[in-house]
Amino acid sequence: MTRELWLTMVRVLICLLLTAFFQPILAAQIGGTITGIVINENLDPVPLARVRLATSPVRPMDTSITYGADEQGRFIIPNVEWGTYTLQAMKPDEGYPDTFLVFYRYHVDQPTATVSPAQPFVDVTIPIAKGGRILATVIDAVTGHAVDSAKLTMYLMASTPLSASFPADSPDILATAGIVFEIGVHADGYVDWFYPDLATRSSATHITLKPGERFSFTAKLKPLKPPTENK
Secondary structure (H helix, E strand, O other): OOHHHHHHHHHHHHHHHHHHHHHHHHHHOOOEEEEEEEEOOOOOEOOOOEEEEEEOOOOOOOOOEEEEOOOOOEEEEEEEOOEEEEEEEEEHHHOEOOOOOHHHHOOOOOOEEEEEOOEOEEEEEEEOOOOEEEEEEEEEOOOOOEOOOOEEEEEEOOOOOEEEEEEOOOOOEEEOOOOOEEEEEEOOOEOOEEOOOEOOHHHOOOEOOOOOOEEEEEEEEOEOOOOOOOO
16 A cells, blocks of 8 residues: 555545534534514514514414513524524513414514525514403303303404404403404303304404404303203
């Protein structure tokens, strides 16, 4: 074996060893960082909002991870795999709906961000708008007792039919401001109820709420079968 051939083999071996050593490190660095700010309809930062990184376009069965914004509404999402993502923000306790639900995405601007080796750092502004809050009281029309198992459904009046259901006694039922929708209440053993007091949806009242508006009502559900009277 000549000296030149031996040196070539040594160089190749060293390259293979270095590649094997640094490959996990390089692989761990493949990804970008998305930063940004969450603002409301008045262009003010939304402190402590939650930010979700979702696939783009968003698919209903996708899993996603949420990140917290700071007191100034700013957030940072590190180690993002190369690709295009949709950014969503929410703060339901202050009236900002979770736009991961399709119902709340209607009429909502959701920015996208693309991270790549050519653009590993991206800054995004996520606008969110406060919705209206729905407060329902559901009782048995005969006994006057609360119906604990009731579900409240909102039906969006749009070219694409959408609906969303929640426990009727939830204090966090939100409606996107400005949309037109109808309300129905359903419970096992009772006739379906539609606002303002109907058994069918055909004549249900259309509802539109302003940002921060509270909409309260009482639904009196009629039992499918009247209670048996004791003789």
